[in-house]
Amino acid sequence: MRTEVQERLAQSLHNAVWLTLGMEQQDYRVERPFSATVVQPSQSPEPLAAGTRIVEVFNRPELNSQLLILGEPGAGKTTMMLELAEDLLRRAIADKTEPIPVLLSLSSWKNPQQSIFDWLLGELKEKYGIRQDLAGQWLEENQLLPLLDGLDEVAPQHQQVCAVKLNDWLIGELGQRPCGVLICCRREEFEQVVQQPLSLYGAIYVQPLTVGQIEDYFTQFELQDVWQTVQQDKALQEILTKPLFLSMFGLVQTQGKFSISNWQSRSTSEDKIKYLLDTYWEATMSRTLITDPHQKQRGICSKTYGKKPVPTRPAVRQALVFAAKMLSRESSTELLIENMQPTALITRRQKRAYQLIYGLIIGLIGGPIIGLIGGLILELMGEQSIGLIGGLIIGLIGGLIYGLSIGLIGRQEIIKPVEEFTISMSLEARQKILRSLREGLVGGLAAGLLGGLMYGLMYGLGGLIIGLIYGLIRGLIFGLNRDIRTRLKPNQGIKNSVKNMFIVSGIALVIALPFTFILKYFLPNVVDSEVIPSIVGTSLTFLIWLSLYQAGGNALSQHIALRFVLYWNRYAPLRYDLLLNYCTERLLLQRVGGRYRFMHKLLQDHFARMDLG
Template structure:
């Protein structure tokens, strides 16, 4: 089903807007055979295009079809820019320049080596296709538009951005782009033609749609129409739920869709429906909070843990694992030293002291370097920052050394004090005894 497009010149700043007549900003339909790539080509070198649409109207699908056409062209001509699809939702996390963000996203999403991705951005070899301006957190969207405008100004780059129309219209800033189009909603004629072409499985839906205006309104969205065809496939018209409230109809539709998805899976379910719904809702909420649109297990972070107890357990496990690794290395060293030095008491004292130092060091390192537990990062190549590790370990080592030094000092001081006290006492007792004995002998000899 071909989606219709219309011009939206009012969505972007117009040159000489003070003298432009109102009629010039009317929403003119674009010829049916014109695709997005045709509209983009007409703009010329340095083209920038804004694609608007209602929720579920097919913005992402249109962008991906555009990317497919550009890729086909680039495969025939290596001088063409490389089209790459990104989602702007992740920009809000650090709010860096668009150039820096593109470099980072090329690594995160496409595993492009750092040197190559920096060159691609710096030498303007990319054609960024940016989806989801409306998925940027609301309080950062105006800043995102400013960042996009600055990127366009600095690099003169070709650029395409997609957004929900109402979210874009609510912003105070506008993209300084050359052209803007909006995806038109489906007409009732298009919807009916599509349902008739599918087959008899959707006869019930087709019949209800002809008389239900609420259902007709929802069916204007390609996404909702697709959900309808899955949820109501093979359902008789008398079994379909009815309501005059749009939100209630939408809820009924989603409930039917979810139920159909459960029935499609023939394998034994490890979790019941309630658990699956609960954790899917939880995951969706976390993804929205973390500005993520695609779930990747490697993107799960310790911050996703629900309560303080879970976070403490996580940190404890990290500390235990580090302790085991350090302990194994230290144990081998102590065993070797103890064997060479000999003596059971010496070996035990050294072993106990080293283990005490290891555990103090582990807990202090975890406390000082919270990046070990607060964020999990994926890497393409094992890249060890020895400078950072050295600084953190030196800080930790100084504190551990101070603590252990004080403990050793106290223990050694007490032991040496006791030993010296005993030695002095014994020495004094012997000297006193000898002197006393000599005095006694002297007296006896004098009286004799």
């Protein structure tokens, strides 16, 4: 949490020259719960004293640590929330009884039937890797304090319902009420779409910058001559009262990309903002990334790529447009490479190509591997009729048939990486293990009965044993999850899936070996001893294949297929993480651990409106 707050503040455009934002109290925007005092909308806003910090407002006893922040786009609402998170986190570190702030975006709330408390449990698991039962316990014990950004980023048709659900949570079941909460929203959306007060104790409005603050900003950047031009254009001066646009304008001016005549030729406010964002893109792509003369002399032009060629401007633009459109479709503001789904693909042809590639990967890679393993097991058990070469050929043919069938008639599934697992005997873990064992027992019993009817009792016993072992392995994968998991590197989930795929397969082999001796002991009473190695080897190979598939092999195959289609269509290079890191150098994206976001939602929306070539 501390890293997230520090890195987002450090990468903020406001960080270049920190601006103290003015606030005014607008408590008529909220409806204080369980209070006989009704605040009338006609009451005038009350400006707060200059220099008042957000934590001072939040800590006021009458506000009960429940506050709404309103403001215009780019006014600094999120930055103010990050400042509060930093202060609350510092307080929680000093006093262990104080709640820990958690930063979450309401943009991911998409189900109108879902309660805010249940949504919080899912988000805490998705973002911070906290098990849902543990997250629920911490919330009920007032150990977490949610800071919720982006009420205006909820799908417009759901914003009113979201406000109702927020109120249900704020004044609902006592055990689920928050010990404190902050909610951010744009003023216009709150008035025109949300259209109802929230059950909070107070509200503030982030004021525009004053003329004096704008002038001081240009003075610090030694752009006094620019200030003279700004003073003569009231529309430009009005837009620069938003800290985001002022910071962008300062960078654009230092790169010499702004033309006052081009600006004035735009007739509407929307066109003027679009022009400013276009010039910001040009300025960020033109700025020098390496200023150290020694590094320049060595040919280093980027921290990300070093001496290697950097991506071309069209390639960067294409990747950003694709990312922005994908995030907009998902009503999201954060990009994780491992969380990209086949739904990101646009055309039917792309989706068919993904499914076919996925099937071929499963078949042509998984098939020969399983064939080799099976051949090796049979050789070790004394069965020489197939061997390694025979196993490879059988696996290749079988894998090809299986892969083509998946590619042609299979359905697209959600990619779920198997990231981390450790032994954890929590209630949730025990329930998952028992459920997996029950499913494995039922599946094994069915296979055993079928085998028993067709080939005899011992075959049925083998199927039952394999089902039990598979259930145990599946329980290990989905039941023994780490309590808290944090993504520190890009695509960490898929990388962990590869590692866990081999770990779990090894565990499956160790667990299954004792049962092979049981089968070898009983089977001679029923079948010819010459076929015993084939029966045991086939069963063991099948079990290892299931373990590989469930423990990360399926997710890895899906991800490779998706990334190949994205690369082929020039949406994302194979080293997507490097390009995204390069965009953070260019002040187009922010990165926290393995998560990326645009510098501002306005910039994301700007790229999302562009054509994808």
